[in-house]
Amino acid sequence: MGKFMNFARREEIYEKYINLFKPEKNFEIPVDSAMGYVSFEKIFVRENLPGFDKSTVDGYALIAEDTSGASREFPKTFKITGKVEMGKGYENVVRSKEAVWVPTGGVIPSGANAVVMVEDTMVEGEFLKVFKQLHPWENVIKKDSGMRKGEVLVNRGERITFGKIDALLANGITKIMVYKKPSVGIISTGSEVVEPDAQKSFFEVRDGNTYTLKAYLKHLGYEVERVAHVKDEYEKFLRIVKEALEKYDVVVTSGGSSVGKKDFTREVFSEVGEVYFHGAWIKPGKPTVFAKVGEKALIGLPGKPVSFMVSAYLFLLPLLKRLEGDTMWKPKVCAYVVSEDSLKAAHGRETFIPVKIFDNFENKILYAKPFPDESGLVKPLLNADGIIRIPLEKEKVEKGEVCEFYMF
Numbered sequence: 285m286g287k288f289m290n291f292a293r294r295e296e297i298y299e300k301y302i303n304l305f306k307p308e309k310n311f312e313i314p315v316d317s318a319m320g321y322v323s324f325e326k327i328f329v330r331e332n333l334p335g336f337d338k339s340t341v342d343g344y345a346l347i348a349e350d351t352s353g354a355s356r357e358f359p360k361t362f363k364i365t366g367k368v369e370m371g372k373g374y375e376n377v378v379r380s381k382e383a384v385w386v387p388t389g390g391v392i393p394s395g396a397n398a399v400v401m402v403e404d405t406m407v408e409g410e411f412l413k414v415f416k417q418l419h420p421w422e423n424v425i426k427k428d429s430g431m432r433k434g435e436v437l438v439n440r441g442e443r444i445t446f447g448k449i450d451a452l453l454a455n456g457i458t459k460i461m462v463y464k465k466p467s468v469g470i471i472s473t474g475s476e477v478v479e480p481d482a483q484k485s486f487f488e489v490r491d492g493n494t495y496t497l498k499a500y501l502k503h504l505g506y507e508v509e510r511v512a513h514v515k516d517e518y519e520k521f522l523r524i525v526k527e528a529l530e531k532y533d534v535v536v537t538s539g540g541s542s543v544g545k546k547d548f549t550r551e552v553f554s555e556v557g558e559v560y561f562h563g564a565w566i567k568p569g570k571p572t573v574f575a576k577v578g579e580k581a582l583i584g585l586p587g588k589p590v591s592f593m594v595s596a597y598l599f600l601l602p603l604l605k606r607l608e609g610d611t612m613w614k615p616k617v618c619a620y621v622v623s624e625d626s627l628k629a630a631h632g633r634e635t636f637i638p639v640k641i642f643d644n645f646e647n648k649i650l651y652a653k654p655f656p657d658e659s660g661l662v663k664p665l666l667n668a669d670g671i672i673r674i675p676l677e678k679e680k681v682e683k684g685e686v687c688e689f690y691m692f
C-alpha cells in the first residue's frame with residue numbers, strides 16, 4: 285500500500301474538501317414533520333402576534349391604579365360588570381372601580397390595564413374585594429409583543445427546531461420547503477471482521493463500527509444503510525464501492541484506511557474518483573481518506589472503534605450537515621468543561637478525548653472525566669457524552685484546566 289499521501293489539518297479538510305459539496309435537492313413537507321430538517325426558504329412573520337392584549341392568568345381585569353394600597357386587611361372594592369369568553373372579543377369598556385372576569389388567554393377589555401388573580405379576590409354578590417395592589421400591565425401580554433409582521437421566522441439554511449415549528453404554526457404556515465437529507469451507505473472491510481451475531485474465533489472481531497454508525501446516523505434522521513462487508517480483497521471492495529456510489533449520496537467505509545499491505549481504501553478510492561486527502565492531523569482518526577466521485581463523497585474511516593467514531597463525528601457529520609443545507613455545519617463547542625485528569629496530546633496532532641460530563645451544582649461548574657485509552661478499544665466510548673479537544677499547539681492539559689467540549 286505504501287505511505288500516507290497528503291495530510292491536512294482539520295480546518296483545511298473543511299475548507300478544501302467538505303466545502304466542495306453542496307445541497308442539491310429540496311421538497312415541500314408538512315411543518316409538523318419538518319423537525320430536524322434544514323429550511324430551504326426564508327420565511328417571515330405574516331401577522332403581528334398576539335393581535336390583542338391578553339391575560340396571563342384567570343382573574344379580573346381592572347384599572348391597576350384603582351388597586352393602590354389594597355391588601356388583605358384593607359381590600360379595595362370593585363363592581364363586577366361582565367365576563368370575557370375565550371376566543372371572543374369584549375364590547376364594553378371597563379371604567380374606574382369596575383372589574384370584568386377574564387380567563388387565562390382571554391382578551392383584556394378596553395379601559396382595563398391589569399388582571400388580578402382570582403386567588404387575590406373575593407366575590408360578594410355583585411362586588412369584588414381585591415386584596416392586592418397591581419402595577420399597570422401586571423398579568424397582561426401586550427398586543428403584538430410576541431412577533432411582528434416582517435421579522436424573520438426561519439432563515440434559509442437554518443435547522444427546524446420545535447420552537448420554529450411552533451412559531452410557523454402560530455403564523456398559519458403548515459408547509460415548508462426543506463433540503464433533502466443525504467443518503468449514506470456504509471461498507472465494512474477487514475478479513476478479521478465478522479457479523480455481531482456470528483460465532484467468532486479468538487482472533488476475529490465483531491463489526492461494531494458500521495452498525496453503530498448506522499444507529500447514530502439514523503437517530504440523527506439520515507437515510508442510512510449498512511451495505512455490505514468485504515474481506516481484504518481488492519476487486520470485491522472496488523466493486524462494492526462502485527455499486528454503493530450508484531445508490532447513495534455519501535459512501536463511507538470502515539477499516540483498511542492505513543498503510544498496511546492489505547489496506548486498500550486509498551487505492552480503491554483513487555481508482556473510482558479523486559482522493560483529496562489521506563491523513564488528518566488529528567488523534568484519533570489520523571488515517572482517514574477523503575475522496576470525491578462526481579458530486580458524491582467517499583470517506584474512508586479508520587477501523588479502530590474510537591478512531592472510527594471520532595473521525596465520523598469530526599468529518600462525516602459536518603459533510604452530511606453541509607449536504608442538507610445547514611449553514612452551521614462545522615462541529616460546535618457545546619460547553620467549556622474542567623478536566624478531572626491531566627492529559628497528554630499527540631505530538632503534532634489536534635487531540636480529541638472521549639469524556640463523561642458531570643455537573644457540580646454547588647459551584648455550577650461542569651467537569652469532564654476523560655477516557656484517554658487506546659483508540660483500538662471499544663471501552664473509551666462506553667460512557668462518553670462527547671469529546672474534549674486539545675488544540676494542535678498544546679502538548680498537554682493539566683488537571684483542572686478548562687477544555688472545549690463537543691457533544692455527540
Ligand SMILES: Nc1nc2c(c(=O)[nH]1)N[C@H]1C(S)=C(S)[C@@H](COP(=O)(O)OP(=O)(O)OC[C@H]3O[C@@H](n4cnc5c(N)ncnc54)[C@H](O)[C@@H]3O)O[C@H]1N2
Nearest residue numbers: 474489490491492493539540541542547570586587588591
Ligand atoms: N504503519 C502505520 N500503521 C498504522 C498507522 C500509521 O500511521 N502507520 N496508523 C494507525 C492508526 S492511528 C490507526 S487509527 C489505524 C487505522 O487502521 P485501518 O483503518 O487500516 O484499520 P484496520 O487495520 O482495518 O483496523 C484497525 C483495528 O480496528 C478493528 N476493526 C476494523 N473494523 C472494525 C469494525 N467494523 N468493528 C470493530 N473493530 C474493527 C480491527 O480489527 C483492528 O483491530 O492504523 C494504525 N496503523
Ligand code: MOO
Nearest residue numbers: 568569570591659
Ligand atoms: O488516529 Mo489513530 O486513530 O491515532 O488511533
